[in-house]
Amino acid sequence: GQNIDQPTEMTATEGAIVQINCTYQTSGFNGLFWYQQHAGEAPTFLSYNVLDGLEEKGRFSSFLSRSKGYSYLLLKELQMKDSASYLCAVHGEDSNYQLIWGAGTKLIIKP
Amino acid sequence: DAGITQSPRHKVTETGTPVTLRCHQTENHRYMYWYRQDPGHGLRLIHYSYGVKDTDKGEVSDGYSVSRSKTEDFLLTLESATSSQTSVYFCAISEMDSGANVLTFGAGSRLTVL
Numbered sequence: 001g002q003n004i005d006q007p008t009e010m011t012a013t014e015g016a017i018v019q020i021n022c023t024y025q026t027s028g029f030n031g032l033f034w035y036q037q038h039a040g041e042a043p044t045f046l047s048y049n050v051l052d053g054l055e056e057k058g059r060f061s062s063f064l065s066r067s068k069g070y071s072y073l074l075l076k077e078l079q080m081k082d083s084a085s086y087l088c089a090v091h092g093e094d095s096n097y098q099l100i101w102g103a104g105t106k107l108i109i110k111p
Numbered sequence: 112d113a114g115i116t117q118s119p120r121h122k123v124t125e126t127g128t129p130v131t132l133r134c135h136q137t138e139n140h141r142y143m144y145w146y147r148q149d150p151g152h153g154l155r156l157i158h159y160s161y162g163v164k165d166t167d168k169g170e171v172s173d174g175y176s177v178s179r180s181k182t183e184d185f186l187l188t189l190e191s192a193t194s195s196q197t198s199v200y201f202c203a204i205s206e207m208d209s210g211a212n213v214l215t216f217g218a219g220s221r222l223t224v225l
């Protein structure tokens with residue numbers, strides 16, 4: 001079957017760096033997405049990886065290794081507003097670009 | 112930001128009653144989706160649409176139906192609500208661009224079935 005695994009919860013300190021991992025097993029691969037979701041709000045798009053390597057966008061970076069079925073989201077210089085859930089999603093092999101979603105990682109930032 | 116609104120935002124209903132949730136977009140995007148989100152689960156696709164009157168089932172479609180008579184509106188109907196359908200429902204839109212199907216989500220509709 002198709003599966004995406006992420007840690008359920010992580011805790012980090014304000015100003016530090018945190019890495020959120022995502023492993024996936026899907027039939028085919030056409031891209032991996034990271035979304036951020038604050039409590040009680042809608043998910044919002046953070047990043048997209050389709051080729052191996054690191055994509056950097058300000059304080060956030062996302063890495064992909066297709067051969068290992070692995071991605072991580074790296075958050076630097078953590079701020080209290082980064083407290084949120086981070087959702088990993090994979091576009092597998094599907095003609096209508098359906099996404100397979102992980103359950104999300106709840107990130108708690110402490111002062 | 113993409114214009115996408117959901118209504119109602121909150122609803123409490125009783126088992127066995129029909130419920131309709133509305134998603135409205137002002138972006139003229141082709142693709143629209145209904146997801147449900149429950150604790151411990153990833154977002155699960157209920158139904159999606161790839162054009163007016165063109166819809167298809169997602170992974171958790173039982174007990175739900177949809178309609179899209181206009182590009183801007185996508186309705187989700189629970190024919191006879193059950194307690195297992197208590198959830199937060201998100202509508203999303205996308206216009207696939209360069210192969211990246213980036214979704215923009217509505218604010219969500221919280222449904223409680225008693």
